[in-house]
Amino acid sequence: MASRSALFADQGILRDREKLQNSCIRSAESCWQPRAEGLMAWRWPSRPQLRLPRCFSLVYVRVGIQVFTATFLILAATSAHPVWTAVSLDDVVAIPAMALLLCYLCLLFSVGTGLAALQVSCELLAGATAGAGIGIGLTYAVLAINGGSRDNTPTKFVATFFLSGLVAFFGTVLRFRFTKNNMLWMLMLVGMALTIAAEYHSRAALWKFGVHFMYFAVMAAASLLLTMSTVLPQYAGNTIRASICAGLLSFGKVVESGIGTMSDETNDDTGLLKACSGRTEAMVGIDEGLWQSSLSDLHTDVFATGGSISNVWKWEAAARLEWDLYRRQHVFPSRAYGVLTLTLRSMLSSFMMIIYPLQTGRMDCRLTRQHARLLRALAASMAGCCNELADVLSGQLSLKEALPVLKAMEAAYAELVGEVGASLQDAHAPPSSRAVHFNMILATLFTLCTRIRQLFTTAPEALGRDDPAATTALAAHLLAVDRGGSRTWHFPTLMQRVRRAQPAPRPPLALLHDSLRAGDEGPRGPPGPSLKQYLAAQGTPAPKVLPVRESTPRATQRALDWLRGRTGITPNHLIVGLQGMLGYCIILVMVMVPAVNDAFEGRMLWGMLIVITILEPMTGSVIIKGFQRLLGTVLGAVLGLGVLYFTYLCNGLTYVSHPQKYIVMTISLPLVTGVLGGCAIRFSSYFYCFLIAAIITALVALPNYHVDETYPQAAIWRLASTAVGVVVNVILVAVCFPISARSVHQTLMLSALEGLADVMDRACHCLVPREHRRKAGRGAVRRATDSLGRARSGGVRAASRLLRAAEALVAGGREGGEGQVVDVEPGAEAREGSAEKAPDEPSGDQASAQPGAAELADRVAGSVPWAGPGATADLSATDSPAPEPSPSPPEGPSPQHARPCTRFDTAPGVGSERGGRPSLLITYSPPPAHARGVLMAQGPGLESIYLQVGEAGVRKVVGAAYLAVLPQLKAIAMLIGAMGALEPALHYEYYPFSKVKRFPFVAAKRAQRLCRHLLNVAGSFSAALDAHDTYSCPPLIPVAGELEDVGQQLQACLLALAGVLKCTVAVERAVDMVVNLEDLVRHLFLTVLAQGGAAEESSTDAILGVTFLAMLFNATYVVRLLCVALVQAFSPEDVEALAHASMLSDSTRWAVDEQLMVLCSDMMAAALYPDSGEEGVAELVQDASRSASGWEAELAAFSRRSMQPS
Structure with missing residues (x-):
């Protein structure tokens, strides 16, 4: 009976997903329609308005x-x-x-x-x-x-x-x-x-x-x-404009729906939303009550936004070959719209990092409910900015008319931060760990607001001759911000309002570290050794990284x-x-x-x-x-x-x-x-x-x-x-050698997993500078993963090739039919990427003699040089003016210094000291004065994109960290979309010689959703760094070795899952690697907890550090679920494989995302708010012990005993 109920539940989910996809299409069409009509009625200042009947749009x-x-x-x-x-x-x-x-x-x-x-x-x-x-x-x-x-x-x-x-x-x-x-x-x-x-x-x-x-x-x-x-003419440029407008409109709905959900009514005792049902078995990670109440509509808008972005990618190549007869801007500004598209994509990925913990139904929303008015006002202003920008791009408004909404959004965020700081200062007791979730939301909302400002910054270049006055209007707004006309748009400055007026006399993490060391013996928390034993032996090595073990291919396969x-x-x-x-x-x-x-x-x-x-091949x-x-x-x-x-x-x-x-x-x-x-x-x-x-x-x-x-x-x-x-x-x-759509789907999933392995590896690398990474031990693991015959697909040329193959897969059937053509075979792109030689990089003393040289090389991950002679990169903060050109270019980088999370506003050639840390500021040669409104990439490779905005100077639009991974993110997203395009063919297939006669759609769609989830996590690393204008995360630098192990194991796990699909890696080995990944992540967290925090560490650093840790925990949790879903989807008849995977789906096992996040939140609360050590830790322990279990309770017990008088 239980199996029949599960079957009916799966069928119901499948029907709901199909209805959801159909509603996404209708929603996107309804969004495009008014914008397409606007494109037919573009306002030319020197001509009367030309309007055609609506049917012709x-x-x-x-x-x-x-x-x-x-x-x-x-x-x-x-x-x-x-x-x-x-x-x-x-x-x-x-x-x-x-x-x-x-x-x-x-x-x-x-x-x-x-x-x-x-x-x-x-x-x-x-x-x-x-x-x-x-x-x-x-x-x-x-x-x-x-x-x-x-x-x-x-x-x-x-x-x-x-x-x-x-x-x-x-x-x-x-x-x-x-x-x-x-x-x-x-x-x-x-x-x-x-x-x-x-x-x-x-x-x-x-x-x-x-x-x-x-x-x-x-x-x-x-x-x-x-x-x-x-x-x-149905110009590709007009189609792209309409798609961008539709994506902006649907994303505005996503923001309003998401923030409206998290600020809804809560239970006073638990802080959970009243709409939560507590049941997540049917949809794996999504609360059924929240899904029925609001998340269903939210995901509809999310899919509509993603569909709009995919439609832009579909038409962008065609737009470069067109000459529009009926617009003043005859040549489509492909570069500008490319920046708009990737910015919108990063906004969607970043906001989903708020939705993922929310949709589990376990997020404490008391603070979001407390500040619901300002949160919803900010959401409305952000949605208003998206709507107004859509009107600007479709010709309904001029950019000057839309700028007041941008100013309102900036003021709304500043007001929200001010109210949060005031409420915390008025509180009689230090805030508990639930404040951490709220601060992570604030950090993510800052990223979104910054991206919206970047959209407006790029708008004049996208409009071109259609709105010649756009640059002047935007420059006036940016200059007003720079001169103090409005609140300074700088995250560390804004977050100072949240901190207490009196700083802690000692680093809060150090206090927590001491309290843990002083603890007595406590109960053992399964499944690992006790926390007391771990803290007593600081020299205990971390778990070793398990490499991938693949069977030797046959001679035919080698050929x-x-x-x-x-x-x-x-x-x-x-x-x-x-x-x-x-x-x-x-x-x-x-x-x-x-x-x-x-x-x-x-x-x-x-x-x-x-x-x-x-x-067709299927x-x-x-x-x-x-x-x-x-x-x-x-x-x-x-x-x-x-x-x-x-x-x-x-x-x-x-x-x-x-x-x-x-x-x-x-x-x-x-x-x-x-x-x-x-x-x-x-x-x-x-x-x-x-x-x-x-x-x-x-x-x-x-x-x-x-x-x-x-x-x-x-x-x-x-x-x-x-x-x-x-x-x-x-x-x-x-x-004649039939090729089933199932095998094609498996090939696409395999390629997506390999791409995700490389992207997650890059994401972990970008958190610490290159010189802080552990130089030993990586070669063996890398050689082990490369023994699969597919090195990670590094390099711009390999990513571009994977992208072209993905575009061909989702471009529709031949002659526009339903069939898909497979041009993605695992390993081809990886070998091509690995065959490319990395550029020459300074090493040893040469690297240390040049401030920031290692970081610069790391930003492009060995694919292209960072800067060439006469064109080095400026890493100034977003919307900060570029330095004036010097009469003669300097011979080399200036020895400037700045904190990684602070604003880089030092002029070239002027040294400064902030916190005693080396600067990552690199001088650059500004563009010529006549290059007004021209997007440019400084240097010969993938680097930051800048824009000359009139009198406001050169503004950075997109940083190199995000651009470096963009080709792979785009390719993986299109591969995941191609899997969904195979559904019509999969419905016609029947497998007479298999125990499972039909394709397991529920498990396969779950695997697709988890891959997209993991893709959003990977993209959020670079997007967050780019939005905050920082190179690395200072709290994670002392644990660079452990972070390197986590990155290696995460990459190896994804490659092992790809090997499982190829039947070259045993499921048992993949499960062991996933379990080891959880142990490594737990060890990383405990190491961060035990090493304490630096006295000069800022609240912004702490927020970013814990946010990145949370992303790693979330990625580990997703890999765990992904392993189970892949086995269920592609080995449903293998009883032994299902038995091994069932260990990961056991709800009684330690779940890194569910339990470890509580401790992570407590650590962040202790780092940000306590005024006195014992009082802060006491409040922390009381809050943690209310719902702690297992080794969480062990941690609370240690801290409680350490505060008792002797």
Whole structure:
């Protein structure tokens, strides 16, 4: 009974997730609509406002009009009898209807995949020319092999079979290997196949069909470019603007919903929200009561924001190739919108770090409830900033009109911080650990507010000529902040209001450390040794890092790995190439056998088009595409016959060539195909069906166009050839080495895990400077992890390659269909990245002699140099003015000093001392004075992006820490999105030889959610450092060795989980590594707790340090759940593996995220607030002991005994 209840619960969750995704799509469309309408009514200062009817802002209406126009242009240009005869080879096949086929295919392909019309047109011309050329060349080669005879001899049969079959094999492999140019390779195969099939039995010149095919390609490309550039153009830049606007609107809803939830009514005793139910089993980590009350809507908006960002990435390449005729800003500012997109992505990741502890239902919300008024006012102002900025980008407002909302947001945050400080000063007792959660929220909200200010800073560059006065207005606002016109935007300064007026006489962590040392023997807290024993033996080594142990691959696997490393061609590419070659050869045999060819009246060549275009690397995708192909053929045949006989009726029940015949056909056919093109966009689930319907309509209506008799048999032969082609393809992909969508999903998950391993490793590295890391011990673990045959995918070029593959996966099916193409094989990107040599770095004394040199090298993680001659990086705080250019550039970095968490406002060449710590400030060469409003990256590599904002000077927009990991974050996000795109294919799959017959969607979606969770955690490290303008976290520098161990083990765990999916790492070993990771994280926390805090350590340092510790705890907890979900999703029939994974899902085990976070919070409270040592620790212990259990109670007991009088 319990298992049935769990099954029904899982099915209900699955249905809820599907409804949630559908509601996300509708929400995004509703957000885009008003902004898209605004883009059609852009306000030009020197021109009257141009406004089109609202219906013309709809994408499917525009596409339908474009299809109508393209069809009308081709028919109007070719309907004249002399022209039609000149460009036609016969009356049925080689007619201008083929130009319509190519035009529809490329136009809808461009809209569906986000490729620029210019790129698609060039690929159309190049592919058609190459295909026709190869076909003509093979035809003449076969003629030579056949001794110059054109008779159908066995020699001709065998030569055509093998030569064209080899071309089909390699062409198919290249098509799915280089997916970004999929249209080029597909049209090359189509042109080659149609040329060979058309000329095999022909007695005319062998080059004629190929030449006519090129004629049709030129006609299609010309009409495509002309239509998509001038007739209601759906510019990629406008799509990106609308997507950014939709993302800003939905993110504003996320902020209001999240803060509204955490400031809702609470229980007085526990501080938990009243909406909490305490049940998290069904959704793993999400309280069911909160989900039903508010989190469901919040996650809807989160998915809508993420979808908007993914849509921007989909269209950003196309926007670079466009020239907008209808805007003042003709060239789309891709760089500026790229900064806006990554800033919005970092905002979403940062805010989710608030939501994750909230959604568990265990967060103490008494302080958020106490300050609910100001919190909600701040949320409303942040949402207002997002809404106003969306109006600015869509042309509804000028930037100057939106700046008051930004000023209100800054004032709201300052007021919130002021009230928090006042309430803490008025309190009679030191605050308890629940204040820590609130301070972490304040730190995260500061990050969000800073990112919103960066959005406004980038807005003038994004607007360009559309709003020339934007730079002046923004500069005035920033100068007012710099001159004290409003509250200084500086986190350490703001947080001074929260601290007590009288500092503690001793470092609070040192007091806590002493109280723990003085404790008596206490009970043992499972599962490890007692805390007293650990504190008594300070020299006890930390647990060792467990490396990955992988079985030795076989010789065949090593050969495939070598091929993949050299060419990027994977076994899946070879299998798909074999399937494509066999399908082509089967149809070719039917064409070459005279009896079969005559039975089909020579129309079987269309079967070649079928087997090439519907081929996909997954069985489910081919089934979906084949079904839609059949459905579209039937619909197109019916509509084509309708157009044909409507013309026949209007022509006086005759098909004799009268002017009215051509007039009616030239109007009716574009109308029908235009409606079908609009439906393809409007009903995207049946995109391929409506695309084929438009093509078949033209191919059925136009044969015998200049003959006095109709040819309705074209519909019959099209149906017959489509049925044969679909049946052949479906049988082949099901029998010949079938590639299931499950295996593709597993490959995507594997690649995502490897990417996450590298990103988390980078995240741990950015917390401490390079010279403080432990130099010994890392090589062995790194060699062990590299023994997997895949070093971590470091390097910008490798990340870019992974990103291109991910973009191809989520770009939609080929021809806009449902199937996905897999170009991501584990290890290919990693080997490419590891093959790149790291730049020369100073070492030893040279590094120590140059302040900040090690940190600079660390920011780019060995992928690119930090700065070149004459262009070094300025790491000034966000929105702080850049120093004036010096008359002569200095010879080297100036010996400046600044605290890592303080504002870097020292002028070049001027030394300063703050707290006795070395400065991380690096001088830089400012941009030239004439470079107004130009985004720039200082130095030759991935470095900070600055913006010249009028009189306000140069402002940093995005720091190098975030830019360095951005390519990988983007690639992993798109890989996770590609997993979701496989769901339609997965629903069609059935596994007869497995105990689990259907794909386990619930466990797989849980694994996807956890991967996205881990991605947000990884991105938040760099985003927080960037928002606070710091290089490292001072509280973690003394424990750099332990932090290094945690980073190594975290990376090794993720690589081990990837090995589990490949069946090269045992599940038992992966579970042991996850358990060891928990032990290492606990050891790290206890080490931080025991070593105490420096006297000069600031509250900002403490907040950031504990925030980063919390992120590490959260990442460890997610890895634990991820291990269980992956085993359930990809090894559901392995009883032994499930038994090993069940140990991690045992609720009685120590959970690092649940128990350790309580102690982490107590440590932060002690570090920030107590005025006297004993009083602060007493309050701390009382608060901790109320809900402590296990070794938490042990800690409380130690502290309690240490305060008792002797």
